[in-house]
Amino acid sequence: MKDGPPAGDGRAHSRWTHDQAAGIERREGIVAPVVYPPASRPNEGVHVWDTWLLRDRHGAVAEVDGWRVVFCLSAPADLLPGKRHDVAEIRYYCSRDGRRWHDGGPVFESALGQRQWAGSALLDDGDVYLFYTAAGEDDAAELTYSQRIAGAAGGAVSATDDSFAIEGPWRHEVLLEPDGERYETEAQSRGMAYTFRDPWFYEDPATGESCLLFEGNVPVPEGSETCGGDAAAQAFNGCVGVAVSPSGDPMDWTRRPPILDAVCVNQELERPHVVRWDGRYYLFVSSHMHTFAPGITGYDGLYGFVADSLAGPYRPLNDAGLVVTNPANAPFQSYSWMAFPHREELLVQSFFNYYDFDGETLDLIGHLPESEQMRRFGGTLGPTLRLALDGDRTRILGSLDHWHLPLPDEPLPDFLPHEPGGTLPGSLTGTGEYDARSGDRADGTDEE
Numbered sequence: 001m002k003d004g005p006p007a008g009d010g011r012a013h014s015r016w017t018h019d020q021a022a023g024i025e026r027r028e029g030i031v032a033p034v035v036y037p038p039a040s041r042p043n044e045g046v047h048v049w050d051t052w053l054l055r056d057r058h059g060a061v062a063e064v065d066g067w068r069v070v071f072c073l074s075a076p077a078d079l080l081p082g083k084r085h086d087v088a089e090i091r092y093y094c095s096r097d098g099r100r101w102h103d104g105g106p107v108f109e110s111a112l113g114q115r116q117w118a119g120s121a122l123l124d125d126g127d128v129y130l131f132y133t134a135a136g137e138d139d140a141a142e143l144t145y146s147q148r149i150a151g152a153a154g155g156a157v158s159a160t161d162d163s164f165a166i167e168g169p170w171r172h173e174v175l176l177e178p179d180g181e182r183y184e185t186e187a188q189s190r191g192m193a194y195t196f197r198d199p200w201f202y203e204d205p206a207t208g209e210s211c212l213l214f215e216g217n218v219p220v221p222e223g224s225e226t227c228g229g230d231a232a233a234q235a236f237n238g239c240v241g242v243a244v245s246p247s248g249d250p251m252d253w254t255r256r257p258p259i260l261d262a263v264c265v266n267q268e269l270e271r272p273h274v275v276r277w278d279g280r281y282y283l284f285v286s287s288h289m290h291t292f293a294p295g296i297t298g299y300d301g302l303y304g305f306v307a308d309s310l311a312g313p314y315r316p317l318n319d320a321g322l323v324v325t326n327p328a329n330a331p332f333q334s335y336s337w338m339a340f341p342h343r344e345e346l347l348v349q350s351f352f353n354y355y356d357f358d359g360e361t362l363d364l365i366g367h368l369p370e371s372e373q374m375r376r377f378g379g380t381l382g383p384t385l386r387l388a389l390d391g392d393r394t395r396i397l398g399s400l401d402h403w404h405l406p407l408p409d410e411p412l413p414d415f416l417p418h419e420p421g422g423t424l425p426g427s428l429t430g431t432g433e434y435d436a437r438s439g440d441r442a443d444g445t446d447e448e
C-alpha cells in the first residue's frame with residue numbers, strides 16, 4: 001500500500017488501492033463453512049446483529065467477577081429484518097462460560113439519536129463506557145439518516161455468582177461529528193450510503209494514546225481528478241477514521257485524518273477494529289459485495305490490513321485484503337465480523353444474516369415475500385471462526401458453536417482434520433459437529 005500525501009488534504013495515510021482490491025478472490029482458507037440455524041438462541045423475541053464484547057483499554061476481553069459481556073444491536077423479532085436498522089437499540093447479554101448467555105435487556109432507557117447503531121464498550125477502572133452511533137435526529141418527525149458518534153459514561157456493574165447487571169445513570173454526549181474536510185458530511189455525500197459511525201475504543205500500548213476508530217467517508221470534490229476523474233468511482237470513498245484523546249478521557253476526542261481510505265474502491269469500511277499481534281497492528285473492517293466500486297468484484301466479508309504502527313502505513317492481508325468471506329452458495333450468511341485474540345489464534349464473531357439465499361445481491365432479499373424474508377434471516381450470533389495469523393497471511397482453521405465466545409484461559413477444542421486440498425468441509429456449526437471423514441453431521445449435542 002502506498003503512503004498517502006501528508007495529512008490535511010482529506011486523504012488517509014494509507015490507501016486500499018484498486019489494483020490490490022482487484023485481486024479479491026474466494027480461496028482456500030478464506031471461505032467460511034456453511035452456517036445452519038442453531039438449535040436454540042439466547043435472544044428469543046429479538047433479532048440481534050452487530051455485536052461487541054466489553055473490553056479493557058488494550059482490547060482484551062474483560063471479565064468482571066467471572067462474567068463476560070456482549071452488547072448487540074437488537075430489534076423486535078416480529079419486525080421485517082430489513083427494517084431493523086430503523087429501530088435498533090443496544091442490549092446486553094452476559095455469560096460465565098462463554099456458551100450460555102443471559103439477556104440483560106436494553107442498556108439504556110433513552111439514548112442519543114432516533115436509534116442506536118454499532119459501537120464498542122470499555123471497562124476502565126470498574127467504570128463502563130459505551131461508544132455508539134446516534135443515528136437520526138432526535139427531534140425529527142420522520143426517520144433521518146444523520147450519524148454522530150456518541151458516548152455514554154456512568155455504567156456500573158453489580159455481579160454475584162448468579163446475577164449480573166450493568167446500570168446507569170448514564171451521561172450521554174455527542175463525541176464526534178464530520179468536519180466536511182477530512183470526513184464527509186451527509187450533505188456532501190454522493191454515494192448510495194453515507195457513513196460516520198461505528199466507534200471503537202483502543203489504547204495503543206506503544207504510545208499510550210487513547211484512540212477511537214470509526215467508519216467514515218472522505219470528501220471527494222465534484223469535478224476533481226480523483227479516480228481519474230471518474231464521477232461514478234468517486235462516490236466510493238470509504239475510510240477508517242480516528243480520533244485521539246490526549247488526556248485519555250474516554251469522553252473527550254480530537255479528530256485526526258483517516259488512517260486508511262478506499263477512495264475509488266469501496267464505500268463502506270464498517271466496524272473498524274484493531275488486534276495487536278506479534279508487535280504489529282491488524283486493522284479489520286467488514287464490507288459488502290455491493291459497496292465495491294464498478295469493476296471490482298468483492299464479497300460480503302471481513303477485510304484486513306497490517307502495519308507496524310497504529311497510524312500505518314497499512315498493507316492488505318492476503319494481498320487483496322480479504323480475510324473471511326461466505327461460501328458462494330450462501331454469500332450473505334454472515335456479516336459484521338469482529339476479531340479478538342485467543343492464545344495463538346484469532347477468534348472472529350459475526351451475526352447470522354440471510355441464509356438459504358444465493359441471490360445476486362442482498363437487495364433481492366427485499367423482493368421476496370415477507371414470510372420468506374423472515375424465514376431466511378438468522379438474526380442471532382453465528383459460529384465463532386478460528387483463524388491463524390502469520391505476518392501478512394491468515395487462514396480459517398475451523399469454527400466454534402454459535403455464541404461460543406471463549407476467554408484466553410478457556411482451551412479450545414481439538415480440530416477436526418481438513419479434507420485434503422479443500423476448504424473446510426461443510427459446517428462445524430449448530431447443534432452438531434460435521435465429521436470431515438464421513439461427511440455426516442453428529443447431531444444431538446451443543447458441544448463442538
Ligand code: FRU
Nearest residue numbers: 050085117118197198270336
Ligand atoms: C453493519 C452496520 C453498521 C451499523 C449497523 C446499523 O452491520 O451497517 O455499520 O452501525 O449495521 O444497523
